[in-house]
Amino acid sequence: MTTTPRWRALTHHHLFWPVAVLVLLLLVNVPFTPDFFSIRMTDGHLYGSLVSIVLFGSPLILVAVGMTLVIATGGIDLSVGAVVAITGALACSYLSDQTDQGALSGVLLAMALGLAAAAVCGLWNGFLVARMGIQPIIATLIIMVAGRGVAQLITDGQIITVNSEPYKLIGGGYWLTLPFSIFVVAAVVAVTVALTRRTALGLLVESVGGNAEASRLVGIRSRRIKIMVYVFCALCAGIAGLMISSNTSAADGNNAGLWIELDAILAVVIGGTSLLGGRFSVGGTVVGALVIQTLTTTIYTIGVPTQTNLVFKAAVVIVVCLLQSPKFRAKVFGARRSGAKGGGTPDTSPADAAPAPEAAPRMEVS
Amino acid sequence: MSTTTQSPTTPEARTPGRTARLLGDRRLPVLVTAGLFLVMYVVGLSRYQNYGFAEPQVFMNLFIDNGYLLVAAVGATFVILSGGIDLSVGSVIGFTTMFTAWLVERQGLPIVVVIPMALAVGAFGGFLMGYVIHNFEIQPFIVTLAGLFLFRGLCLVISKESISIGDASVSSMAQTQVSLGGAFLSIGAVVALVVLAVAIYVLHFTRFGRRVYAIGGNEQSALLMGLPQGGTKIAVYTVSGFCSALAGLLFTLYIQSGDPLHATGMELDAIAAVVIGGTLLTGGSGYVLGTLFGVLVLGLIKSIIQFEGTLSSWWTKIATGVLLCVFILVQRAMTSRRT
Numbered sequence: 001m002t003t004t005p006r007w008r009a010l011t012h013h014h015l016f017w018p019v020a021v022l023v024l025l026l027l028v029n030v031p032f033t034p035d036f037f038s039i040r041m042t043d044g045h046l047y048g049s050l051v052s053i054v055l056f057g058s059p060l061i062l063v064a065v066g067m068t069l070v071i072a073t074g075g076i077d078l079s080v081g082a083v084v085a086i087t088g089a090l091a092c093s094y095l096s097d098q099t100d101q102g103a104l105s106g107v108l109l110a111m112a113l114g115l116a117a118a119a120v121c122g123l124w125n126g127f128l129v130a131r132m133g134i135q136p137i138i139a140t141l142i143i144m145v146a147g148r149g150v151a152q153l154i155t156d157g158q159i160i161t162v163n164s165e166p167y168k169l170i171g172g173g174y175w176l177t178l179p180f181s182i183f184v185v186a187a188v189v190a191v192t193v194a195l196t197r198r199t200a201l202g203l204l205v206e207s208v209g210g211n212a213e214a215s216r217l218v219g220i221r222s223r224r225i226k227i228m229v230y231v232f233c234a235l236c237a238g239i240a241g242l243m244i245s246s247n248t249s250a251a252d253g254n255n256a257g258l259w260i261e262l263d264a265i266l267a268v269v270i271g272g273t274s275l276l277g278g279r280f281s282v283g284g285t286v287v288g289a290l291v292i293q294t295l296t297t298t299i300y301t302i303g304v305p306t307q308t309n310l311v312f313k314a315a316v317v318i319v320v321c322l323l324q325s326p327k328f329r330a331k332v333f334g335a336r337r338s339g340a341k342g343g344g345t346p347d348t349s350p351a352d353a354a355p356a357p358e359a360a361p362r363m364e365v366s
Numbered sequence: 367m368s369t370t371t372q373s374p375t376t377p378e379a380r381t382p383g384r385t386a387r388l389l390g391d392r393r394l395p396v397l398v399t400a401g402l403f404l405v406m407y408v409v410g411l412s413r414y415q416n417y418g419f420a421e422p423q424v425f426m427n428l429f430i431d432n433g434y435l436l437v438a439a440v441g442a443t444f445v446i447l448s449g450g451i452d453l454s455v456g457s458v459i460g461f462t463t464m465f466t467a468w469l470v471e472r473q474g475l476p477i478v479v480v481i482p483m484a485l486a487v488g489a490f491g492g493f494l495m496g497y498v499i500h501n502f503e504i505q506p507f508i509v510t511l512a513g514l515f516l517f518r519g520l521c522l523v524i525s526k527e528s529i530s531i532g533d534a535s536v537s538s539m540a541q542t543q544v545s546l547g548g549a550f551l552s553i554g555a556v557v558a559l560v561v562l563a564v565a566i567y568v569l570h571f572t573r574f575g576r577r578v579y580a581i582g583g584n585e586q587s588a589l590l591m592g593l594p595q596g597g598t599k600i601a602v603y604t605v606s607g608f609c610s611a612l613a614g615l616l617f618t619l620y621i622q623s624g625d626p627l628h629a630t631g632m633e634l635d636a637i638a639a640v641v642i643g644g645t646l647l648t649g650g651s652g653y654v655l656g657t658l659f660g661v662l663v664l665g666l667i668k669s670i671i672q673f674e675g676t677l678s679s680w681w682t683k684i685a686t687g688v689l690l691c692v693f694i695l696v697q698r699a700m701t702s703r704r705t
Contacts, residue, residue, distance in 0.1 A: 076507075128694075137451070137507075138647050138694055145634055146687020152680035253680075262453075262511055275505050310519025317512040318498070325502040 014272045017323055018287040021270070021316075025294045032302040045174045049297065051182075057293030058181040059084070059171075059240035061286055063260055064267035065192055066236030068285040069229045071268050074209040074277025075129055075136035077230060080237040080264060082147025083121045084257025087114035087238040088245030089154040092162050101164035110167070115238045121147065122234025126227030144261070151253030161250045171247030181243050188236065193282050202280075205229060209277030266313075267292055270320050291316075395644025395697060396656035403659050406666050414673045422549035424669065429551060432665040433558035434459070434616040436658065438632060439639040440565045441609025443657045446640050447569070448602045449582040449649025450506035454495065454513030455610045456632035458488050460625070461517040462614025467529040467624025470536060477536050485611045491517065492607015496600035506603075514633070521626040528625035531618070540619045554616040561612065565654045578602060582649025638686055639664055642693045663689065 010016055029036040029049070039048035063080050070077045091114035098106045121143050128139035173180040196202030207215045208222040215222045240260070245251045269275060270291050271284030295316055299309050322328045410419050418424065429436070438455050445452040462484045469480045491513060499509045531537070543550035551559075569575035577598040580588040589595050617629060637647075643660030645652025667685045671677045 132695065132698055134694055134698055135647055138641065138690075141634070141637065141641075142687050142691045142694070145638060145690060146684050149680040149683030149687065152678075153684065157678055157680065262514070265508075266511065269508055275507065308519065308523060310515045311523060312519075314512045314516035314519060317508065317515065321504045321508055321512070322498075322502060325504050328502040 014281055015284055015287065017320070018271050018284050018291060021320065022287055022291045022294060025291060025298055029298055029301050036301070041177070046177045049301070051179065053290065053293050053297050054182050054185075055179040056297070057289055058179075058185045059243050059257075060260065060263055060267060060293060061185050061289040062188055062236045062240040062243070063233075063257075064264040064271075064285045064289045065189055065282055066233030067261075067264040068268050068271070068273055068280050068282055069192070069196070069205055070136070070233045071265070071273055071275060072205050072209045072277055072280035073226050073229050074212065075226065075229070076265065076275070077125060077140045077233045078137065078261050079121060079125060079140040079143035079147055080233065080240075081257040081259060081261045082144050082151065083118050083234050083237040084241035084244060084260055085151035085251075085253050086121065086147055086154065087118045087241030088251040088256050089151040089160070089253045090114045090117050091167075091242055092160045092245050092251035093154050095162045095164055095167060096160050101162055102166060104166050107164055107166040111170075111242055114242055115235060118234045118238025118241070119231055122231035123227065125234065126230035129230065130223040130226040148253065151251075151256070153253075155251055155253040157253070159250050159252045162245075163249065167246050168249060169246070171243040171245070172249075181247075184239065184243070188239065189282065189286060196280075196282065206278055206280065209279070211278075263292055264289075266317055269317075269324075272324065393653070394700060395693070396653050396659065398696060399643055399656055399659040399663060399693070403663050403666065406663065406670070410666065410670050410673065414670075417673055419673060422547070426546070426549040426551055426555070428662055428665040428669065429555035429558065431620075431668070432661050433552070433554040434613040434620060435632070435635055435639065435664070436558040436661045437561050437609050437616060438613035439636040439643075439657045439661050440561055440654060441606040441613070442633070442636040442640050443565070443643075443645055443652065443654055444569070444578060444602050444609075445506075445606045446637070446645055446647055447582045447649055447652055448578045448599060449585065450499070450599070450602065451510065451637070451647075452492075452495075452513075452603065452606045452610075453507065453510040453633050454491070454517060455606070455613075455636050456629045456634075457514045457517035457521070458491060458607060458610035459614040459617055459629035459632055460627065461521045462488060462611045463618045463621070463628045464521040464524045464529070464624040464626055466615060466618045467531050468524045470531055470533050471529050477533060477539070481615060484615055485608060488611020488614065489604050489608040492610070493600060493604040495607070496603030499603065500596045500599045510603075518626070518630075524626070525624075526626065528623050528628075530623040536619070537622060540622055552619075554619050557612070557616060561609065562654065562658055569654055574598065574601065579650055582651075584650070635664060635686075638690050641697075642689055644693070644697070646697065 026036070033049070036049050039046055039051060041047075063084070067077055067080065091110040094110040094113050095101055095106065098110075100106065125136075125140050125143060128134045128142070129136050132139075169175070169180050170184065171181055175183060196205065204215070204220050204225050207218070207220060208225045212222045212226075215225075237257075237260075241257060244256055265275075267288035268285050269288070271281055271286070271288030273280045273284060292313070295312060296309060299312055304312075407425075413419075438459060442452055442455060465487065466477075466480050466484050469475045469483070470477055495506075495509050495513050498504060499506050539553055542553050544553065544556050569578060577588070577593050577595075580591070580593055581595055581598055585595065614629070618624065621628070639660035640652070640657050641647060641660070642663055643652065643656030643658070645656060664686060667689070668682055671679070671681055671685075
């Protein structure tokens with residue numbers, strides 16, 4: 001295979017590998033479900049595999065986008081899953097106490113309450129990391145451990161169900177033929193991209209991630225940036241929490257957003273953002289989150305027992321990480337002159353395992 | 367019975383001279399945790415005096431009920447001391463319960479054969495993760511995260527449903543009591559204490575132990591000093607995998623079933639125990655004995671909540687979180703004083 005300059009430029013683009021994996025995963029579906037890419041209109045709503053991938057993946061995209069900025073500052077936020085649970089629990093428990101659950105004001109207040117709680121969690125994380133100088137993994141571990149307890153405390157260990165039309169809209173409703181959550185995600189992503197790439201904010205975040213002390217000496221308020229980033233991440237998690245609880249019309253302090261932090265970190269890594277900080281790509285993260293969701297969907301559609309979901313996920317993580325590791329690439333492709341494609345080679349890992357159960361899409365559509 | 371609580375017989379105590387004060391400082395977190403454990407125990411004694419809290423068996427139950435956590439936390443201590451992190455602990459434990467239950471119940475293998483197999487699988491898993499971490503320079507966080515997914519997935523591959531173990535030799539092993547005066551320990555607790563003793567020896571009295579500290583303290587310096595850094599790193603994750611598998615076996619004995627969802631999130635408990643025990647998550651500083659106290663404190667919280675009766679189980683999580691927070695802040699205050 002001749003490596004023309006254009007091809008090389010393409011493969012060296014930071015989005016190349018994530019997008020390649022995504023496209024590959026999408027194509028895998030075609031032999032099994034020939035109408036995989038078709039989107040049809042029923043009852044004025046668009047339906048189709050692609051739509052549902054985005055719909056189910058939207059909480060993950062939100063959390064992952066927030067996580068991207070945190071990771072860009074060289075941090076990590078493990079508490080997002082707990083924040084998802086707290087937000088949903090608080091919003092639903094407030095809503096379920098209302099006499100008229102359908103009232104718009106009540107719903108807005110419930111959402112504001114949930115997001116406020118999320119922001120408090122974010123502030124706390126930011127405070128610990130930026131002011132107290134504690135390692136991000138540990139600082140956010142606190143809320144990760146305690147947060148689920150708090151969420152269960154709020155819901156009193158029960159699963160609180162709500163019956164509210166306006167609340168249902170965020171996670172399960174439709175608007176302009178598309179699921180409403182897609183618009184929420186699009187808005188959040190657009191705002192994030194605009195803020196980070198159209199203003200200096202993104203640059204500041206990257207410089208803090210590159211070297212916090214140097215940034216401070218240059219005159220960047222690196223502490224403030226860090227706190228801001230954690231609050232933003234928690235808010236994103238909060239919105240995701242509202243979405244998940246609204247989709248199921250229930251708040252489950254124990255299981256809502258379980259392991260979403262791991263999926264989100266995974267999405268960020270697949271998207272090409274280095275865990276060391278200093279560089280980030282929101283677009284890559286969105287693609288990464290879609291890869292994870294597509295993987296889940298693919299496992300369903302190709303008829304592999306759903307139990308293997310996690311094994312596949314592990315295989316994909318390893319493959320993607322290996323592909324991104326410069327050392328691995330040097331070892332495997334090095335002989336063949338900055339090799340072009342060859343994603344198949346490292347696939348030897350554990351993918352040949354058998355079936356097992358688990359893991360439906362994160363949200364059940366009702 | 368509380369003789370175990372005060373004996374930080376660490377080798378550094380012998381090192382004389384100027385460093386003595388510094389090292390004294392290093393031991394402080396362990397002492398704080400031990401002190402906290404004592405205070406909690408005394409409070410428990412005075413509060414539930416009439417409910418049998420003073421029974422020696424209540425104290426022994428801390429070991430019986432948390433033996434598996436102790437073993438897992440000891441494994442995590444190795445990894446954390448070397449500056450890494452292992453998120454796969456809970457999954458490996460879950461997988462081991464499943465694997466053991468499946469082999470014993472469905473395949474009819476004797477437990478004596480199954481135990482080495484399970485340990486080998488765990489250790490091999492750890493070895494693989496260490497190999498990838500070292501050779502391809504991928505962050506431990508991500509690699510062990512993949513391990514978490516993989517082992518939890520393999521649990522589900524074995525079976526979706528939980529498998530209860532009815533094997534006679536297993537249940538007799540689980541019910542064996544090692545009598546100690548007025549109280550008894552289970553086999554699991556004894557194994558856990560043995561693991562603890564071995565870990566103390568290995569970390570504080572062998573060359574391998576010093577290497578673990580050196581790499582955790584400053585990888586670059588360790589490399590320049592010519593320490594075989596790669597081997598140590600891989601070994602550390604292998605130890606952690608082995609300990610997780612052993613913890614899984616103890617957990618199987620304790621609970622006598624395999625379930626694909628067993629021990630979900632136990633890596634957090636293990637890491638929390640290590641941190642509460644005074645080991646710095648940045649690596650290079652801490653004691654295995656501290657981990658013991660960390661586990662005991664977590665266990666005591668659970669028993670106090672049981673004795674309290676009216677408190678719901680989620681208070682355990684909240685209390686753990688609060689304790690974690692306090693200890694992290696204390697550690698922070700101490701390290702900033704030292705530098």
